[in-house]
Amino acid sequence: MATLKEMSRKEEILTGGHRLCAGCGASIVARQVLSATQNPVVVALATGCLEVSTTIYPHTAWRSSYIHNAFENVAATLSGVETAFRALKKRGKLEGDFDFIAFGGDGGTYDIGLQSLSGAMERGHDLLYVCYDNGAYMNTGIQRSSATPSGADTTTSPAGRVIPGKRENRKELTDIIAAHNIPYVAQAAPSNWKDMTRKAQKALESDGSTFLNTLAVCPRGWRTAEEKGIEITKLAVDTCFWPLFEVENGKWKLNYKPKEKLPLVEWLKVQGRFKHLFQKGNEEMLEKMQEYVDQRWQKILRLCGEE
Amino acid sequence: MKRVALTGNEAVSLAMKQINPDVVAAYPITPQTEIVQMFSQYVADGQVDTEFITVESEHSAMSASIGASASGARAMTATSANGLALMWEVMYIAASSRLPIIMPVVNRALSAPINIHCDHSDAMGARDSGWIQLFSENSQEAYDNVIQAIRIAESANVLLPVMVNLDGFIISHAVENIDVLDDEKVQDFIGSYTADYSLLDKDNPITFGPLALQDYYFEAKRQQVEAMKYAHKAIPEVAREYEKLTGRGYGYFTPYRMEDAEVVIIGLGSTMGTAQVAVDELRKEGNKVGLLKLRVFRPFPKEELARMLAGIPVVGVMDRADTFSGNGGPLFADLNTVLYGGEERPELYNFIYGLGGRDINVSNLMEIYRYLLNARDGQTLNRVNYFGVRE
Structure with a gap:
C-alpha cells in the first residue's frame, strides 16, 4: 500500500482546471480512487456532474483514456471495453494490463443505471464501479433520487407547508450490490482517505466485478460551506449515517467504529437542506430519521459480527 | 463456395x-x-x-x-x-x-x-x-x-x-x-x-x-x-x-423489367420477391410494369433514384410502416422529396401494407399494380392507400 507521500507524487489522472464547483466531493473521490491505480486506466463516466465538468470539448481533464456514453449505461459501456480488452489480448493484439473504472453519481447508479450496473456485476466483468453519492440529481439542479436521505429539501421533494421534504428512506445500494456475490463491495468516504484508497486498491486487485459506494459532498445541494466538505463528511461517518464497511467474498467487515456515535442531528444541522427539520412541529421527523440510522447501524454491526 | x-x-x-x-x-x-x-x-x-x-x-x-x-x-x-x-x-x-x-x-x-x-x-x-x-x-x-x-x-x-x-x-x-x-x-x-x-x-x-x-x-x-x-x-x-x-452483384437498388415500364412499384424487403412474380404475370398480359427493389435506404440514393424513375408515368411506393403524419409512409415521403421539382416527375402513390405481418401475396401485388395501371389510364386513386386492412 502506497503512503500518502508516494500517492501525492503520482501524476494525477484527473487534472486540475476542470469545471466542477469549488468544494465538490466527486473530484476528491475520483482522485483518491485513481491514486490507487497501478496500470493504465480506462475511465468511464455516466452522464452527471463529473462528466459534464471534465470533458468540455475541445478540452479534457483526463490524462487516461475516457469514455462517456449516456446516463444509464456506464456499466454496460465499460463492460464492452473490458470485454474488448480480453478479446484483443486473447488474439495477441494487445499486451499488458488495464484498470477499468466507472464513475457514476447516485442518479446514474441507484436509479436510472441500476439495471446496467446489476447486469455488469452479475456477468463478472473485471472492473471497478465507483458511485459518488451526493444524494440527489445535482447536475440537473438538486432533484431527489432514491439515494436522497429522508427529510432532505430538494427541488422535487421541497420542504413545503404540508410536506417536510423527502418522505421516503434512502435505498441501500451497497447491500443490493453485495447480494450479487461479487468479490469485493465496500462503502467509503473521502474523509477517511486511507480507508478509501485501500479499498480502491483492493477492488482493483480483485478478479471480477467490484463496487465502491462513496459519499460525496455537494456544497450546492447540501447547502454547506465549500471549505467544510471533508469535516461534514466526517460527521456523516461519526453519526453512522454513512458506515464504512466492506464485503469481501461474502464476508462483511466493519472498517470504522466511532469512539462516540454522534447524534444524527450533528450532521443534519450543518446542512441547509435539512434546515426546515429544526422548525417547531418537525421533531417527529428528526426522531424517525435517527431511528432509521440506528436500525441501519445495528444491522451493519450484526452483519459484520460486531454485536 | x-x-x-x-x-x-x-x-x-x-x-x-x-x-x-x-x-x-x-x-x-x-x-x-x-x-x-x-x-x-x-x-x-x-x-x-x-x-x-x-x-x-x-x-x-x-x-x-x-x-x-x-x-x-x-x-x-x-x-x-x-x-x-x-x-x-x-x-x-x-x-x-x-x-x-x-x-x-x-x-x-x-x-x-x-x-x-x-x-x-x-x-x-x-x-x-x-x-x-x-x-x-x-x-x-x-x-x-x-x-x-x-x-x-x-x-x-x-x-x-x-x-x-x-x-x-x-x-x-x-x-x-x-x-x-x-x-x-x-x-x-x-x-x-x-x-x-x-x-x-x-x-x-x-x-x-x-x-x-x-x-x-x-x-x-x-x-x-x-x-x-x-x-x-x-x-x-x-x-x-x-x-x-x-458473382452476385449489388447496387443501391435492383431494377426488374424496367426497360419500357410505365407503372413501377418500389419497396423494401421480401415483398419485392413476391412482386417480381406479379410483374411476370402482368407482363404476360402485356402490361408495361416494372419493379425497383431498394437495398440501401440510408444513405438514400437520391440522384440514382431520381434518374431511374424520371419519365415513368406512375410509381407505387410500398411502405411496411407508417409515419402517422397523415401523409404516408417513410419511403413515400423520401421519394416525394427526391422527385419534387425534377423533370418528368412520376405520379406517386403510396401503399401501406403488411403491418404486423399481415400477409401479402402475388395476387395482392397484382391488384396493387392494377390500381396503378388504372391510375395511369386516368382513374382516380388516393395518394395514400392502406392495403389489405379492414377500414
Whole structure:
C-alpha cells in the first residue's frame, strides 16, 4: 500500500482546471480512487456532474483514456471495453494490463443505471464501479433520487407547508450490490482517505466485478460551506449515517467504529437542506430519521459480527 | 463456395461466425433469438473465438458494443422491434461517435398491440439515427449484406454503424438454398481491422463522448453528413469487390423489367420477391410494369433514384410502416422529396401494407399494380392507400 507521500507524487489522472464547483466531493473521490491505480486506466463516466465538468470539448481533464456514453449505461459501456480488452489480448493484439473504472453519481447508479450496473456485476466483468453519492440529481439542479436521505429539501421533494421534504428512506445500494456475490463491495468516504484508497486498491486487485459506494459532498445541494466538505463528511461517518464497511467474498467487515456515535442531528444541522427539520412541529421527523440510522447501524454491526 | 439450405437467421449467424468478430453483445428477442442462440453455440463449441457478452437488455447490448468498438474491437449485435426501440438513444451515440458496429435487425412490428411478425416500423423508427441501413429480399441477400456491411462500416472516412435488415419470419424462419463462402474467403474479404483511435492504446489516451455545446456540436453532426456521402461511395465499391468474389452483384437498388415500364412499384424487403412474380404475370398480359427493389435506404440514393424513375408515368411506393403524419409512409415521403421539382416527375402513390405481418401475396401485388395501371389510364386513386386492412 502506497503512503500518502508516494500517492501525492503520482501524476494525477484527473487534472486540475476542470469545471466542477469549488468544494465538490466527486473530484476528491475520483482522485483518491485513481491514486490507487497501478496500470493504465480506462475511465468511464455516466452522464452527471463529473462528466459534464471534465470533458468540455475541445478540452479534457483526463490524462487516461475516457469514455462517456449516456446516463444509464456506464456499466454496460465499460463492460464492452473490458470485454474488448480480453478479446484483443486473447488474439495477441494487445499486451499488458488495464484498470477499468466507472464513475457514476447516485442518479446514474441507484436509479436510472441500476439495471446496467446489476447486469455488469452479475456477468463478472473485471472492473471497478465507483458511485459518488451526493444524494440527489445535482447536475440537473438538486432533484431527489432514491439515494436522497429522508427529510432532505430538494427541488422535487421541497420542504413545503404540508410536506417536510423527502418522505421516503434512502435505498441501500451497497447491500443490493453485495447480494450479487461479487468479490469485493465496500462503502467509503473521502474523509477517511486511507480507508478509501485501500479499498480502491483492493477492488482493483480483485478478479471480477467490484463496487465502491462513496459519499460525496455537494456544497450546492447540501447547502454547506465549500471549505467544510471533508469535516461534514466526517460527521456523516461519526453519526453512522454513512458506515464504512466492506464485503469481501461474502464476508462483511466493519472498517470504522466511532469512539462516540454522534447524534444524527450533528450532521443534519450543518446542512441547509435539512434546515426546515429544526422548525417547531418537525421533531417527529428528526426522531424517525435517527431511528432509521440506528436500525441501519445495528444491522451493519450484526452483519459484520460486531454485536 | 457451396450451396446450403438455410433460414435467414441461420444465414446471418453463419455470416457472423465467418466474420468471427472480436466482441458480440446481444440479447434475445423474437424473431431474432435464433441468431443469438446459434452464435452462442458457435462460441460454446469453439468455432469462433469471439468474446460474447450476454447483456441484460438491448440498451446494454448497444452500450457494450459502443464500449467495445471504441476500444478498437470489431463489434456486432442483433435485434428486432422493441429491442431496437430500446436501443434508440444509444444508436445515435454509436453513429455520432463514428463506431463501425454491425447489427442485423430481424424486422418486426413495434408494439402496441404487441405483435411478433414482420413490418418495418422498427427500422424506420431508427432511420434518422445516422446508421447506414441495408435491406434484404431473402436469406442470400441477408448473408451477403452482413459480410459487405463490415467493409462498408470500416471504410476510411465512413466509420459508421450499419444495420442489415431482414424480414422477421418471412426471411428469418424460411429455409432457402443459398450460396455461402468458405470461411477463409470471408476473412480475406473483410480483412483485419485496426481502429485509428482506441481506448486501449495506452500510449495515446483518448477521450470518447465529450460534452460539445453550441460551439462544436453542430460540426460533429455536419461531419456525419459527410461520412454518409462517403458511405454512398463505399457501398458500390464494396459491392463490386464482392461481385468479383461471388458473382452476385449489388447496387443501391435492383431494377426488374424496367426497360419500357410505365407503372413501377418500389419497396423494401421480401415483398419485392413476391412482386417480381406479379410483374411476370402482368407482363404476360402485356402490361408495361416494372419493379425497383431498394437495398440501401440510408444513405438514400437520391440522384440514382431520381434518374431511374424520371419519365415513368406512375410509381407505387410500398411502405411496411407508417409515419402517422397523415401523409404516408417513410419511403413515400423520401421519394416525394427526391422527385419534387425534377423533370418528368412520376405520379406517386403510396401503399401501406403488411403491418404486423399481415400477409401479402402475388395476387395482392397484382391488384396493387392494377390500381396503378388504372391510375395511369386516368382513374382516380388516393395518394395514400392502406392495403389489405379492414377500414
